[in-house]
Amino acid sequence: MSGAAKTKMSEPERSATEAKIGIEKDGPRIRTYVRAESATMEERLVRALGTERDFEVVVQKVPPKLENRKSREPGCEILVLASGGNTQEDLRHAHSWKMAAPGLRVLLLAMPERNEDVLFCVRGGVNGFLQMGATAKEIVEGVRALGRGEALCNGAQCALLFRYFEQEAEAFPSAALHRDLGLTRREQQLIPLLTRGLTNKEIANHFSLSEQTVKNHLYRMRRKIGAHGRLEIVDVCRQHGFLA
Numbered sequence: 001m002s003g004a005a006k007t008k009m010s011e012p013e014r015s016a017t018e019a020k021i022g023i024e025k026d027g028p029r030i031r032t033y034v035r036a037e038s039a040t041m042e043e044r045l046v047r048a049l050g051t052e053r054d055f056e057v058v059v060q061k062v063p064p065k066l067e068n069r070k071s072r073e074p075g076c077e078i079l080v081l082a083s084g085g086n087t088q089e090d091l092r093h094a095h096s097w098k099m100a101a102p103g104l105r106v107l108l109l110a111m112p113e114r115n116e117d118v119l120f121c122v123r124g125g126v127n128g129f130l131q132m133g134a135t136a137k138e139i140v141e142g143v144r145a146l147g148r149g150e151a152l153c154n155g156a157q158c159a160l161l162f163r164y165f166e167q168e169a170e171a172f173p174s175a176a177l178h179r180d181l182g183l184t185r186r187e188q189q190l191i192p193l194l195t196r197g198l199t200n201k202e203i204a205n206h207f208s209l210s211e212q213t214v215k216n217h218l219y220r221m222r223r224k225i226g227a228h229g230r231l232e233i234v235d236v237c238r239q240h241g242f243l244a
Contacts, residue, residue, distance in 0.1 A: 028076055029056045030147045033064075033104075035093065036082035041109075041132075045080055048136035049143065063100030077101055078143050083110030083132065087117045091124040098125045105146040109134065111154075118157050119164060128152030166192075181236070182224045187217055191237050194230050 032055045036042040042059060050057045079097050083090050087110075094106045105127040112118045112129075121129070128151055130142050142152050153161070186207075193203045200218070204211045218230065227233045 029054050030143060031056045031058060031077045032143055033077070033079045033097070034059045034082075035061060035079060035097075037084045038082065041082045044136075045082065045139065048139045049080070052140055055143065063097045065100070076147070077104040078146050079104055079106045080139065080143065081106055081108050083108060087112060087120060091120060091126075094121075094125045107139075107142050107146055107152065109139075115160050118153075118160055122161065129154070129157060183221065183237075187221050187224075190214070190217055190221070191234060194234050 032049055034042060034045045034049070034057060036045060046057055046059060049055050079094070079101075081090065081093055081097075090108060090110065094108070097106065098104055106125055107128045107130065108121060108126045109130050109132050111131050112121060118129075128142055128146050130138060130152065134142070145152050189207070190203060193206060198206070200211050200214045203209075204214045207214075218233070221233055222228070225233055225236045227236055
C-alpha cells in the first residue's frame with residue numbers, strides 16, 4: 001500500500017489535538033489562557049483543560065496583543081492564573097491581562113489568607129478563586145462557571161464580601177437623602193443601626209462617640225425629617241430608597 005500510514009488516535013488524543021488547532025465544535029469555544037510560573041503547574045492545567053472540546057487552551061506568559069485578537073463574545077476568554085505566592089504580583093498580572101483583553105475573566109488558583117487580600121483581588125479584577133490543589137474537574141467547572149458570567153468563591157469569602165458591602169452601605173452617604181432631607185454623612189450612617197434596633201449606647205460604641213452626641217444627631221434628624229421617633233426616621237429614609 002502506497003503513501004504514509006495513518007495513525008489511529010485515541011479519543012483523548014484527538015480532543016487534545018483539536019483543542020490545540022482550534023477546531024470549532026458545538027458553538028463558540030472558550031479561549032482559556034494558562035499562566036503559571038511553575039512548569040509542573042502549567043503542565044497540570046493543560047492536562048486538565050486540554051481534553052475539553054469546548055475549550056481552546058493557550059499557554060502564554062504575557063497578555064495577548066490587542067490588535068491580534070478577534071472580537072469575542074463576553075465570557076469566551078478566561079485566564080487561569082496560578083498564583084506565584086505574592087498577592088501584589090498576582091494582581092499586577094490580572095490587571096495587565098484585563099487591560100489587554102477587555103471582557104476577559106480571571107480564575108485565580110490561590111486562597112488568600114487575609115481578608116484584605118480577598119478584597120484587593122476582587123477590586124483588582126479577579127472573578128473567581130480555587131485552591132492551588134484543586135482537582136481537574138474543579139478547574140474545568142470553574143472555567144465554565146466564569147464563562148457563564150458567574151463568580152467563584154468559598155463560603156468564607158462570600159461572607160466576607162457580604163460584610164464588606166454591608167459596611168460600605170453604612171459608610172457612604174446618599175446624595176438623594178442629603179438633597180431631599182438634608183441628612184449629613186454621619187446622620188446617614190446611623191440609619192442602618194437604627195434599623196437593627198441598636199440602642200443609643202450601642203450606636204455610640206460603634207462609632208466611638210459619646211451617647212449624648214448620638215442623641216443630638218437623632219434630635220436633628222427628627223427635626224429635619226419631621227419624624228416623631230426612631231422607627232419613623234427609618235420609614236422615611238426607606239421611602240426615599242436608602243434602605244432596600
